[in-house]
Structures are given as C-alpha cells and as structure tokens.
Amino acid sequence: SPVWSQSRDGGRTWSKPKILRDASGKPFLHPRSPCPMYDWKGPEAGSGIYFALVHQTFNFQDPKKNAYQHRGPLYLIAGTFDHPSAARGVGVLRPGQMLLSCGTSWVGFYPLSSRDVGVKNHLLIDPFLSEANGPWAGMVSLASVASRIEDYIRAYVADGPDMFAKFESLARQSQRGAGGLVLSLSDADDEKKIRTYPKCHIARAIMECVVNMLQKDFERLARGGVRATEAVMVGGPTGCPFWTEVIHEITGISAVIRHGQFAGAVGAAMMAGIGAGVWPDEAAADAELNR
Secondary structure: OEEEEOOOOOOOOOOOOOEEEEOOEEEOOOOOOOOOOOOOEEEOOOOOEEEEEEEOOOOOOOOOOOOOOOOOOOOEEEOOOOOHHHHHOOOOOOOOOEEEEOOOEEEEEEEEOOOHHHHHHHEEEOOOOOHHHOEEEEEEEEEOHHHHHHHHHHHHHOOOHHHHHHHHHHHHHOOOOOOOOOOOOOOOOOOOHHHHHHHHHHHHHHHHHHHHHHHHHHHHHHHHOOOOOEEEEEEEEHHHHHHHHHHHHOOOOOOEEEEEHHHHHHHHHHHHHHOEEEEEEEHHHHHHOOO
C-alpha cells in the first residue's frame, strides 16, 4: 500500500508516515510502481490540490512473494491539502478572517491580499483562490503542540476516555490568570510547583499557554500587515468549545467553531460540487452550506 507524510513547516519536519486509506479505512492496494501521489501543478508547486493514481490490486497469494506484480488499470483519486480545503468548508475566504486548524500542530491559515504579503511575513504560502483572482493564503503554526497539551493533561489534570471533557470542565472553574500559574509546556516548567495548584488552575494555565503562544504570532503578523478580526476553529480540540472563549479573552479575536473535525471533508465536497456545476464558486457554496 502507498504511504504518505505531511510537513507543516516548509519541509523542515515531517509527520510519521501513514498508509493511504479509502473513506472506509481500508488501505489502497498498489504493487511496486512509480510514486502514486502528485501535485496537479507539479512536484514543487504546493498548489493544495493533489491526486493519486493507484492500481487497487495486489495478489497476496503470489508464490514468489514479490512486490513487482501485474499492475492492471489505474484509478484516479482526487484530494486537497487539508487547511485550504477546511478554509473553503467553513467560509474563511477573505482577508481579515483566519482558520485556526487544530491538529497535531495548530495552524493559523490567513487569506491574503497578495502573495508578497505572505512572503514578507515568512509564511508558508498557498495559492488558495488566487487562480480566480481571489486571495492567496499564508500559514503559521505551533508545531506538534497537540502532543504537549495531551501530555500535560494526562500528567496533571485527568486521564482516561473522558479526559478532555474533564479538562474543559475544570478549566471553566478557573479565571483568567489561572491563579498565577504560568506554563511553557516545556522542560522549563517546574513539576513540583505545578502540583501545588488546583487542577482547575492547571487546566486553565494549559489553555492560556497555548493561546499566548498563538498571540505572539498574531502580534508579529499584525506588525507586518496581516490581521484577523474573526476566526473559525476546526479540528479535534473543538470538542472543548471553551477554547474559543480563552482565545477571545487573550487575543480579542472572535472565534467560532464550525464543522469540527470534518471541515476538510466539507471543503472537499464543496470543491467537488463546484467541479460538477452545483455551485459556480466557493462564495456561492458557502452561502448555501454555512449560512
């Protein structure tokens, strides 16, 4: 089966390789063959729109136990980069808006008036809607922050299947400032000191630490002319809606949750609908799906 990996920091680091699977979770089948996944504009384009060519056949009973097998016909699978797709799916389509995509890394995705604005601010650039004379987009990220959040929750707040529900409930019991507890989610934190605080303050301090890290990027980008007054949050942490309140308290940005973990899938369906003629463009699709 083909495998894939993703970089969210311009190729400096890569996620752990995963098997390419279909919508039901079954691995696609592919004998030894050229790379099956491509950017539709070329290997260096970073267009955000991708496709895969797979043979969807493999003889596991081959007595030679050889990956070099009959290839058969090729099947075309269309796909998109998750952040541009999610931005379409939740209606983040113009400058002044931001998608906050919370996965392994937390990514701020900004529609931009021009590519130059993103380059000047050292953002990862995506063509986004520029082909239709719409905005480009730029991305900034907190790399691998999700694992740090989870490690701190398990160590200091709660564990088990309902740990995130407990985490949110406890964080709501604290106030801004977390009783004076300030965290960095790094080895610099003093474990003994942390454990002297009630769990509600620890939970709130974890949230505030992440949002303060985001705020540093927001302030840097604002100095470079990239500002957002509204944000849409997507991804797994949207199961804890208190995040949006903490974001607003610290950054002043009004944040809402839309489509949760499925925003990328909604965007992909939207693009399929545009391709099939259901809607003329993203704005029309957004007006029907999200309003």
